[in-house]
Amino acid sequence: MTFDTLIGHRQQKNILHRALSSQHLAHAYLFEGPDGVGKKMMALAFVRARLCENGTGCETCPACLKVNNDNHPDIHFLTADGAAIKIEQIRALQQELSLRPLEGNGKFCLIDGAEHLTNGAANALLKTLEEPQPGTMIILLTSQPETLLPTIRSRCQRLPFMRLPKQQLANLLVQKLDLGDTEATVLAALSEGSFKKALGPNRELFLEKRHKLIQTLSALSAGSTIPTFTFADELETEKETLFDILDIFQSFYRDLLLLKHNRPLEELVNQDLLEILQHQKHSTTTASLLTKLKALESARFHLQRNVNRRLALEVMLMRITAA
Numbered sequence: 001m002t003f004d005t006l007i008g009h010r011q012q013k014n015i016l017h018r019a020l021s022s023q024h025l026a027h028a029y030l031f032e033g034p035d036g037v038g039k040k041m042m043a044l045a046f047v048r049a050r051l052c053e054n055g056t057g058c059e060t061c062p063a064c065l066k067v068n069n070d071n072h073p074d075i076h077f078l079t080a081d082g083a084a085i086k087i088e089q090i091r092a093l094q095q096e097l098s099l100r101p102l103e104g105n106g107k108f109c110l111i112d113g114a115e116h117l118t119n120g121a122a123n124a125l126l127k128t129l130e131e132p133q134p135g136t137m138i139i140l141l142t143s144q145p146e147t148l149l150p151t152i153r154s155r156c157q158r159l160p161f162m163r164l165p166k167q168q169l170a171n172l173l174v175q176k177l178d179l180g181d182t183e184a185t186v187l188a189a190l191s192e193g194s195f196k197k198a199l200g201p202n203r204e205l206f207l208e209k210r211h212k213l214i215q216t217l218s219a220l221s222a223g224s225t226i227p228t229f230t231f232a233d234e235l236e237t238e239k240e241t242l243f244d245i246l247d248i249f250q251s252f253y254r255d256l257l258l259l260k261h262n263r264p265l266e267e268l269v270n271q272d273l274l275e276i277l278q279h280q281k282h283s284t285t286t287a288s289l290l291t292k293l294k295a296l297e298s299a300r301f302h303l304q305r306n307v308n309r310r311l312a313l314e315v316m317l318m319r320i321t322a323a
Protein backbone atom coordinates (compact mmCIF):
# COMPACT_ATOMS: atom_id res chain seq x y z
CA MET A 1 0.00 0.00 0.00
CA THR A 2 1.52 3.35 -0.95
CA PHE A 3 0.97 6.46 1.05
CA ASP A 4 -1.73 7.60 -1.28
CA THR A 5 -3.74 4.40 -1.22
CA LEU A 6 -3.87 4.21 2.57
CA ILE A 7 -7.41 4.66 3.79
CA GLY A 8 -8.26 7.61 6.01
CA HIS A 9 -5.94 9.65 8.26
CA ARG A 10 -5.52 12.36 5.66
CA GLN A 11 -4.06 14.91 8.01
CA GLN A 12 -1.41 12.51 9.27
CA LYS A 13 -0.53 11.56 5.71
CA ASN A 14 -0.12 15.23 4.78
CA ILE A 15 2.19 15.88 7.70
CA LEU A 16 4.41 12.94 6.82
CA HIS A 17 4.32 13.81 3.13
CA ARG A 18 5.51 17.31 3.87
CA ALA A 19 8.28 16.00 6.09
CA LEU A 20 9.45 13.72 3.30
CA SER A 21 9.44 16.31 0.58
CA SER A 22 11.08 19.00 2.68
CA GLN A 23 13.56 16.48 4.14
CA HIS A 24 12.69 17.81 7.57
CA LEU A 25 12.49 14.47 9.22
CA ALA A 26 12.44 13.92 12.93
CA HIS A 27 14.71 11.33 14.49
CA ALA A 28 11.85 9.91 16.45
CA TYR A 29 8.11 9.77 15.96
CA LEU A 30 5.36 8.65 18.28
CA PHE A 31 2.27 7.34 16.49
CA GLU A 32 -0.42 7.19 19.14
CA GLY A 33 -4.04 6.11 18.96
CA PRO A 34 -6.39 3.14 19.28
CA ASP A 35 -5.32 -0.34 18.22
CA GLY A 36 -6.09 -1.49 14.74
CA VAL A 37 -6.68 1.85 13.04
CA GLY A 38 -3.66 1.64 10.72
CA LYS A 39 -0.74 3.18 12.65
CA LYS A 40 1.62 0.42 11.62
CA MET A 41 0.54 0.55 7.99
CA MET A 42 1.19 4.27 8.02
CA ALA A 43 4.62 3.82 9.61
CA LEU A 44 5.54 1.23 7.02
CA ALA A 45 4.35 3.43 4.16
CA PHE A 46 6.43 6.27 5.57
CA VAL A 47 9.59 4.19 5.88
CA ARG A 48 8.98 2.61 2.49
CA ALA A 49 8.77 6.06 0.90
CA ARG A 50 12.14 6.88 2.51
CA LEU A 51 13.84 3.73 1.26
CA CYS A 52 12.18 3.58 -2.17
CA GLU A 53 14.50 3.96 -5.14
CA ASN A 54 11.93 6.20 -6.77
CA GLY A 55 11.35 8.21 -3.65
CA THR A 56 7.62 7.48 -3.55
CA GLY A 57 7.11 4.09 -1.98
CA CYS A 58 6.27 2.75 -5.45
CA GLU A 59 5.98 -0.86 -4.24
CA THR A 60 7.70 -2.19 -7.34
CA CYS A 61 11.38 -1.26 -6.94
CA PRO A 62 13.65 -3.79 -5.16
CA ALA A 63 13.79 -1.68 -1.98
CA CYS A 64 9.99 -1.44 -1.72
CA LEU A 65 9.62 -5.16 -2.35
CA LYS A 66 12.03 -5.91 0.46
CA VAL A 67 10.06 -3.70 2.81
CA ASN A 68 6.86 -5.47 1.83
CA ASN A 69 8.42 -8.89 2.27
CA ASP A 70 9.71 -7.97 5.68
CA ASN A 71 13.34 -8.49 4.72
CA HIS A 72 14.86 -5.07 4.24
CA PRO A 73 18.14 -5.10 6.19
CA ASP A 74 17.80 -1.50 7.32
CA ILE A 75 14.43 -1.84 9.04
CA HIS A 76 14.20 -3.25 12.53
CA PHE A 77 11.01 -4.25 14.24
CA LEU A 78 10.78 -4.43 17.95
CA THR A 79 7.81 -5.89 19.79
CA ALA A 80 7.31 -7.35 23.24
CA ASP A 81 9.25 -10.52 23.89
CA GLY A 82 6.64 -12.20 26.06
CA ALA A 83 4.94 -9.53 28.12
CA ALA A 84 7.55 -6.80 27.83
CA ILE A 85 10.08 -5.06 25.61
CA LYS A 86 13.24 -5.72 27.57
CA ILE A 87 16.43 -3.75 28.06
CA GLU A 88 18.44 -6.38 26.17
CA GLN A 89 16.25 -5.78 23.14
CA ILE A 90 16.96 -2.05 23.30
CA ARG A 91 20.70 -2.70 23.70
CA ALA A 92 20.69 -4.95 20.64
CA LEU A 93 18.84 -2.25 18.75
CA GLN A 94 21.35 0.40 19.79
CA GLN A 95 24.14 -1.83 18.57
CA GLU A 96 22.35 -2.26 15.27
CA LEU A 97 21.64 1.46 14.83
CA SER A 98 25.29 2.32 15.40
CA LEU A 99 26.27 0.48 12.21
CA ARG A 100 26.06 1.99 8.74
CA PRO A 101 22.97 1.27 6.68
CA LEU A 102 23.46 -1.72 4.41
CA GLU A 103 21.36 -0.67 1.44
CA GLY A 104 19.22 2.35 2.15
CA ASN A 105 19.76 5.95 3.04
CA GLY A 106 19.26 5.39 6.72
CA LYS A 107 18.33 2.95 9.41
CA PHE A 108 14.80 2.66 10.68
CA CYS A 109 13.26 1.08 13.69
CA LEU A 110 9.59 0.47 14.48
CA ILE A 111 8.77 -0.20 18.12
CA ASP A 112 5.29 -1.66 18.10
CA GLY A 113 3.43 -1.66 21.42
CA ALA A 114 5.79 0.85 23.04
CA GLU A 115 3.66 0.71 26.19
CA HIS A 116 5.35 -2.63 26.89
CA LEU A 117 8.80 -1.08 27.40
CA THR A 118 10.10 -1.98 30.85
CA ASN A 119 11.47 0.86 32.94
CA GLY A 120 15.00 -0.22 32.21
CA ALA A 121 14.28 -0.49 28.50
CA ALA A 122 12.59 2.91 28.44
CA ASN A 123 15.55 4.56 30.15
CA ALA A 124 17.99 2.92 27.77
CA LEU A 125 15.90 4.04 24.81
CA LEU A 126 15.82 7.56 26.19
CA LYS A 127 19.61 7.78 25.75
CA THR A 128 19.23 6.96 22.06
CA LEU A 129 16.46 9.52 21.69
CA GLU A 130 18.55 12.18 23.40
CA GLU A 131 21.59 11.57 21.25
CA PRO A 132 20.26 10.22 17.99
CA GLN A 133 22.67 8.60 15.58
CA PRO A 134 22.64 10.60 12.32
CA GLY A 135 20.61 8.87 9.63
CA THR A 136 18.46 6.89 12.01
CA MET A 137 14.76 7.09 12.66
CA ILE A 138 12.76 5.46 15.41
CA ILE A 139 8.99 5.23 15.23
CA LEU A 140 7.16 4.26 18.39
CA LEU A 141 3.62 2.94 18.08
CA THR A 142 1.28 2.82 21.02
CA SER A 143 -2.34 2.83 22.05
CA GLN A 144 -1.41 4.01 25.55
CA PRO A 145 0.85 7.05 25.21
CA GLU A 146 0.12 8.08 28.80
CA THR A 147 2.03 5.04 30.06
CA LEU A 148 5.29 6.14 28.40
CA LEU A 149 7.88 8.20 30.25
CA PRO A 150 7.14 11.90 29.72
CA THR A 151 10.76 12.34 28.69
CA ILE A 152 10.29 9.77 25.92
CA ARG A 153 7.13 11.44 24.71
CA SER A 154 8.75 14.85 24.62
CA ARG A 155 11.69 13.59 22.55
CA CYS A 156 9.40 12.36 19.80
CA GLN A 157 7.36 14.14 17.22
CA ARG A 158 3.88 13.03 18.21
CA LEU A 159 1.25 12.10 15.69
CA PRO A 160 -2.18 11.24 17.07
CA PHE A 161 -4.44 8.80 15.20
CA MET A 162 -8.20 8.68 15.61
CA ARG A 163 -10.67 5.91 15.02
CA LEU A 164 -11.92 5.80 11.45
CA PRO A 165 -15.31 7.41 10.97
CA LYS A 166 -18.01 4.72 10.98
CA GLN A 167 -19.20 5.47 7.48
CA GLN A 168 -15.69 5.37 6.04
CA LEU A 169 -15.04 1.99 7.61
CA ALA A 170 -18.42 0.69 6.42
CA ASN A 171 -17.66 1.73 2.83
CA LEU A 172 -14.33 -0.01 3.03
CA LEU A 173 -15.96 -3.18 4.33
CA VAL A 174 -18.43 -3.20 1.47
CA GLN A 175 -15.50 -3.09 -0.96
CA LYS A 176 -13.15 -5.45 0.83
CA LEU A 177 -15.47 -8.08 2.21
CA ASP A 178 -18.25 -7.86 -0.29
CA LEU A 179 -20.76 -7.29 2.50
CA GLY A 180 -24.19 -5.77 2.12
CA ASP A 181 -24.70 -2.21 3.35
CA THR A 182 -26.56 -3.23 6.51
CA GLU A 183 -24.00 -5.85 7.52
CA ALA A 184 -21.15 -3.45 6.81
CA THR A 185 -22.78 -0.76 8.94
CA VAL A 186 -23.28 -3.17 11.86
CA LEU A 187 -19.72 -4.44 11.64
CA ALA A 188 -18.27 -0.93 11.38
CA ALA A 189 -20.27 0.25 14.39
CA LEU A 190 -19.24 -2.68 16.56
CA SER A 191 -15.60 -2.43 15.50
CA GLU A 192 -15.46 1.15 16.73
CA GLY A 193 -13.43 2.36 13.82
CA SER A 194 -10.79 -0.32 14.06
CA PHE A 195 -9.77 -2.07 10.85
CA LYS A 196 -8.20 -4.86 12.74
CA LYS A 197 -11.37 -5.65 14.64
CA ALA A 198 -13.54 -5.47 11.56
CA LEU A 199 -11.30 -7.56 9.34
CA GLY A 200 -10.18 -10.02 11.96
CA PRO A 201 -11.83 -13.01 13.61
CA ASN A 202 -14.49 -10.80 15.19
CA ARG A 203 -16.31 -10.69 11.90
CA GLU A 204 -18.06 -13.96 12.56
CA LEU A 205 -18.81 -13.01 16.15
CA PHE A 206 -20.20 -9.63 15.22
CA LEU A 207 -22.22 -10.75 12.23
CA GLU A 208 -23.41 -14.26 13.00
CA LYS A 209 -22.98 -15.15 16.63
CA ARG A 210 -24.37 -11.80 17.74
CA HIS A 211 -27.93 -12.79 16.84
CA LYS A 212 -27.83 -15.89 18.98
CA LEU A 213 -26.16 -14.13 21.91
CA ILE A 214 -28.73 -11.36 21.96
CA GLN A 215 -31.58 -13.86 21.65
CA THR A 216 -30.30 -15.92 24.56
CA LEU A 217 -29.78 -12.85 26.70
CA SER A 218 -33.24 -11.47 25.92
CA ALA A 219 -34.92 -14.81 26.68
CA LEU A 220 -33.59 -14.94 30.24
CA SER A 221 -36.05 -13.88 32.88
CA ALA A 222 -35.75 -13.14 36.57
CA GLY A 223 -36.94 -16.57 37.68
CA SER A 224 -34.93 -18.62 35.17
CA THR A 225 -32.00 -19.62 37.35
CA ILE A 226 -30.83 -22.63 35.38
CA PRO A 227 -30.74 -20.94 31.96
CA THR A 228 -28.94 -18.01 33.57
CA PHE A 229 -26.23 -20.26 35.00
CA THR A 230 -25.95 -22.18 31.74
CA PHE A 231 -25.43 -18.91 29.88
CA ALA A 232 -22.83 -17.78 32.44
CA ASP A 233 -21.06 -21.11 31.79
CA GLU A 234 -21.07 -20.46 28.09
CA LEU A 235 -19.75 -16.92 28.45
CA GLU A 236 -17.04 -18.01 30.84
CA THR A 237 -15.46 -20.15 28.10
CA GLU A 238 -15.13 -17.11 25.82
CA LYS A 239 -11.60 -16.21 26.74
CA GLU A 240 -10.58 -14.01 23.84
CA THR A 241 -13.87 -12.45 22.94
CA LEU A 242 -15.65 -11.88 26.24
CA PHE A 243 -15.19 -8.11 26.17
CA ASP A 244 -16.42 -7.97 22.59
CA ILE A 245 -19.50 -9.92 23.69
CA LEU A 246 -20.09 -7.37 26.44
CA ASP A 247 -19.82 -4.70 23.72
CA ILE A 248 -22.52 -6.53 21.77
CA PHE A 249 -24.88 -6.63 24.77
CA GLN A 250 -24.17 -2.99 25.45
CA SER A 251 -24.93 -2.05 21.85
CA PHE A 252 -28.27 -3.85 22.10
CA TYR A 253 -29.43 -2.07 25.24
CA ARG A 254 -28.12 1.23 23.97
CA ASP A 255 -30.11 0.72 20.75
CA LEU A 256 -33.24 0.11 22.82
CA LEU A 257 -32.62 3.31 24.75
CA LEU A 258 -32.20 5.27 21.53
CA LEU A 259 -35.42 3.78 20.16
CA LYS A 260 -37.32 4.65 23.30
CA HIS A 261 -36.17 8.21 22.89
CA ASN A 262 -37.23 8.27 19.26
CA ARG A 263 -33.76 8.79 17.88
CA PRO A 264 -33.33 8.26 14.11
CA LEU A 265 -32.89 4.60 13.14
CA GLU A 266 -29.51 5.28 11.48
CA GLU A 267 -28.06 5.85 14.94
CA LEU A 268 -28.66 2.24 15.95
CA VAL A 269 -25.87 -0.30 15.82
CA ASN A 270 -27.96 -3.44 15.31
CA GLN A 271 -29.48 -2.37 12.04
CA ASP A 272 -30.35 -5.94 11.14
CA LEU A 273 -32.31 -6.58 14.36
CA LEU A 274 -34.79 -3.75 13.99
CA GLU A 275 -37.76 -6.08 14.32
CA ILE A 276 -36.61 -7.54 17.64
CA LEU A 277 -35.68 -4.09 18.89
CA GLN A 278 -39.04 -2.57 17.97
CA HIS A 279 -40.78 -5.47 19.66
CA GLN A 280 -38.77 -5.21 22.89
CA LYS A 281 -39.00 -1.46 23.08
CA HIS A 282 -42.51 -1.71 24.50
CA SER A 283 -41.76 -4.28 27.17
CA THR A 284 -38.91 -2.41 28.82
CA THR A 285 -38.40 0.89 30.60
CA THR A 286 -35.60 3.42 30.48
CA ALA A 287 -34.78 2.75 34.12
CA SER A 288 -34.47 -0.98 33.49
CA LEU A 289 -32.20 -0.41 30.47
CA LEU A 290 -29.95 1.90 32.46
CA THR A 291 -29.65 -0.70 35.21
CA LYS A 292 -28.74 -3.38 32.66
CA LEU A 293 -26.09 -1.13 31.15
CA LYS A 294 -24.71 -0.49 34.61
CA ALA A 295 -24.54 -4.23 35.28
CA LEU A 296 -22.50 -4.65 32.09
CA GLU A 297 -20.17 -1.82 33.02
CA SER A 298 -19.61 -3.18 36.48
CA ALA A 299 -18.90 -6.70 35.14
CA ARG A 300 -16.36 -5.22 32.75
CA PHE A 301 -14.72 -3.35 35.61
CA HIS A 302 -14.40 -6.51 37.71
CA LEU A 303 -13.32 -8.75 34.85
CA GLN A 304 -10.53 -6.35 33.93
CA ARG A 305 -9.26 -6.71 37.47
CA ASN A 306 -9.15 -10.48 37.23
CA VAL A 307 -11.77 -11.27 39.80
CA ASN A 308 -13.53 -14.61 39.71
CA ARG A 309 -14.86 -14.59 36.13
CA ARG A 310 -17.64 -16.99 36.77
CA LEU A 311 -18.96 -15.03 39.71
CA ALA A 312 -18.73 -11.70 37.88
CA LEU A 313 -20.73 -13.13 34.97
CA GLU A 314 -23.41 -14.69 37.17
CA VAL A 315 -23.87 -11.46 39.09
CA MET A 316 -24.06 -9.53 35.83
CA LEU A 317 -26.74 -11.81 34.35
CA MET A 318 -28.75 -11.82 37.57
CA ARG A 319 -28.72 -8.06 37.70
CA ILE A 320 -29.71 -7.86 34.05
CA THR A 321 -32.63 -10.26 34.39
CA ALA A 322 -33.86 -8.62 37.61
CA ALA A 323 -33.81 -5.12 36.14
Ligand SMILES: [Zn+2]
Residues within 6 Å of the ligand: 051, 052, 053, 054, 055, 056, 057, 058, 059, 060, 061, 062, 063, 064, 065
Ligand atom coordinates in the same frame (compact mmCIF):
# COMPACT_ATOMS: atom_id res chain seq x y z
ZN1 LIG B 1 9.93 1.86 -4.55
